């Protein structure tokens with residue numbers, strides 16, 4: 658049932674990109690000059706061509722186009738870039754080196770997905786039955802851009818527990834940026850990913866719930882939300898690359914539990930510091946170790962509350978990870 662989240666284009670483009678960047682051969686990534694962190698939105702015009710027609714370009718024609726998908730995506734990606742740069746984590750675009758933020762909208766025909774492929778984000782229109790236009794969802798866009806940040810930091814391998822960490826951190830960026838843009842505190846936020854794109858046939862409130870993993874939907878099209886919220890229920894099958902979109906629920910719940918105690922900004926700062934110290938094959942326990950360590954250092958330097966370390970430990974204990 659998770660086939661909806663798996664995309665042929667995503668897999669092909671990702672392989673192509675990693676080959677191009679020499680990632681598969683284990684070559685060092687090229688050093689690029691500091692960029693402008695400009696947003697560029699291309700229209701695939703319902704083909705599967707990437708960077709087909711440039712519709713809105715911060716370095717050139719930057720005015721609104723009147724095309725809803727283009728303008729929404731431009732606004733959301735700009736806000737994402739501003740958050741990374743100005744709030745909490747002070748990061749200069751996805752690579753911390755000012756790379757431009759390239760987006761493709763109206764990808765394919767009734768394409769039911771959105772993805773980061775190693776160098777850009779791509780959004781479908783949805784089929785209007787299961788999903789509506791992916792450009793309408795800030796948390797989905799921030800999730801996809803979050804995969805970009807992950808790639809330039811821990812670069813988690815996209816399978817098993819490391820893959821679930823990749824998905825987890827992407828969801829953290831999704832919710833944190835949405836909460837900032839919508840001016841919500843952790844107790845007021847909905848903690849949902851993809852609530853804006855659920856089609857009329859899809860009974861359920863979102864793709865994922867970070868506060869109550871496993872409860873986002875239950876219907877005849879997608880089945881029941883498969884996310885566990887505790888290690889005792891961890892998925893060990895081979896579907897979904899070994900449960901990358903499934904087991905992320907466990908880590909998501911721990912982030913939520915931390916954020917409702919110390920606030921989303923402090924939780925985000927801790928997680929982001931840990932992300933920079935993590936590595937491609939890391940598993941949950943190792944991520945927990947780095948997150949607890951980051952909390953301790955930040956608390957010592959008065960960047961987060963004194964009791965933050967304890968709060969983090971308690972959160973991980975509640976999901977069976979500490």
Ligand code: ASN
Pocket residue numbers: 662663664667770771772773800801804824
């Ligand atoms: N929308 C999905 C994601 O960002 C695409 C995929 O299958 N990886 O996780």
Ligand code: ZN
Pocket residue numbers: 800801804824827
């Ligand atoms: Zn993802």
